[in-house]
Amino acid sequence: MEIQTAMKAFPVITILTMPWIYGEIHGKSLLYDDLHQYGLTYLVLSGVGFIIFTDFCIYWVHRIEHHPLFYATFHKLHHKWIGK
Structure with a gap:
């Protein structure tokens, strides 16, 4: 499942x-x-x-991803694989 999710994200990351x-x-x-x-x-x-x-930018993007408006849609799955 982690590999499938990464493969889905790859085109978006490439475009960005x-x-x-x-x-x-x-x-x-x-x-x-x-x-x-x-x-x-x-x-x-x-x-x-x-x-x-x-590092500063990554930190703040990660903090923003924990905001309730974004967490469930964009970031929750990330924590499934890092054990949090």
């Missing part, structure tokens, strides 16, 4: 990710190829900042 992939392909991201363009310090700090920002 497509704008970011499209933007990166068409040069709309802030990615760069030359390390000397911003330096090693920026590379390290931007990586750490990305992880902190992403």
